[in-house]
Amino acid sequence: MIKLHNIEKVYRTDTIETLALNGISLDIQKGEFLSVMGPSGCGKSTLLNIMGLLDEPSSGDISIAGEKIDRMSDQQLAHFRNKRLGFIFQSYHLINDLHVLDNVELPLLYRKVSAKERRRLATQALEKVGLSNRLKHFPTQLSGGQKQRVAIARAIVGEPEIILADEPTGNLDSAMGNEIMDILLQLNSRDKTTIVMVTHDEVMAKKTHRLVRLFDGTQVQ
């Protein structure tokens, strides 16, 4: 589903050159749930951003669902992200001035979907994460776990083939973290959604199909 070959990412300033990723090659199968672990600054989020087409590698090849990503225009990349990828972030990235329902509808705004259909799909996604009673709440009125469930609903509303989760349980206590993990596992097993999750939590990582460890930008496991 996701093929990375010899990915390198170098951050350059006028004086310093930092190698964030060094020759990473990965082959993630359709329906696989992969976790990425490693100490802070080892390049986990950079790797996830590259898989999510939010960042470009300095060298190496990526193909997702059989499509080569290099040389895609800004519009093609945006379209690809919108149709095929879903994102979950540690800090939720919800828009506080919009209702829960409007937050979940967000990816559909960039598709030609009618307002009525958007509403239906967003409500359905919120039902899947158990938040159908919070449609008209603002994010500031929700707990951390509820916010993350809204973020998951937003990630799955467009029915993407791949979900990229960057420390989805990082800001939550263990009970809420488990709840979120259960939702992700359910998405993976029920809908066969491919999930790549960056985490610091060994327990959560062990629940996934495969674990990749990074250290100083290099894959060590």
Added chain:
Amino acid sequence: MFPHLIKLIWNRKGRHLLLVVEILVSFLVIFGLTSLMVTYYRSYAQPANMNETNVWEVSFSGARYPKGKDSMRLYTDLVKQELLQMPEIKSVSLSGNNTPFSTNFNQSGFNYQGKTVTSINTYRGEDNYQQLLQLEVLEGRWFSKEDEVYKNKPIIIGERVKEEMFGSVSPINKILGEEETGFRVIGVMKEPKFQGDYLSSGYSAFMRINNSDLEWIRNMLLRVDPAVANDATFEGKLYKKLGSLFHKANIEIHHLSERHREKDRQAIIPVVIVLIVATFMIINVALGMFGVLWYNINKRRSEIGLRRAVGATGADINRQLVGESMVIASFALVIGVFFAVQFPLMHVFNVPTASYFIAIGLSVLFIYLLVLLCSFYPGKQAAAIFPAVALHED
């Protein structure tokens, strides 16, 4: 996307309030300015319907007139003959004191069968006044000797008075006011631009003055030979002549073309003042818009990053930020237009309704262009933000 923008802005209304007020005030100032400019332009575009070139105005305040109408007639005849003996003077006409481009006003109201028109600028002139100023009569005729024998005093009304009072019916020989004492309409004429190029000549009417009219004779218009129109020597000679004709009078000679220029200068002053205020307002709004949008970009980097992640292109982000600014401007403009339309509806300042509506249209267009201009560059900058960087910064 549009309802989404409306919702987003409405939920952030507190933060946008100051900008809305700023745009609203700017709109109102620009509306004031454009109303003035449109009114001035519409007046400017009208034909002059007169020719003041080589016409001088003589005022002789404090002159001692002979007592009795016959003596007065003999006296004014003598004055006119004396002046016409000067080869440089081609024509002389006595007039009231509200001569073209002067600051004097003489306004009256007339009614015809219950229909009243007020604030009519009423000018008085002799039988050759029309020929001297080359005024254009559209219907009927100008004054002549025969008017002395009629029971009702003659009056010539301007086109606008005619339209207001009579519509499409001919006003000739109709009596304004009471049957016995009213004025008989003998002609309709194109309103001459006696208030200068920029100010509306408003409603106009002309009344006859005869050379024994002690009550109204205050000034005199002279058409001089073009060769002496700017000749100070001749002006001095004329001044002496007038001094000998009007004993102990305070004599002043003005060139109508100079008065015309002076009148136009005076009319421009309020435009300049409003223009200065409007320029400051526009700069203020432009800087405000820039500031708010830059602030928005920095404050909303995470949101911008998120939108890019879920499928927005750079162009979508640009469109969204520009669109938001336009929606904010629209909120301000809805309120502004509501206030602005009260001006034509309530006929404030006697400005033509069409001028107000043109001014509203131009002001709305101007504000939208300004907002577009101010939001385009910050929007472009926001579009260039790399999503991974924006998301990482939160």
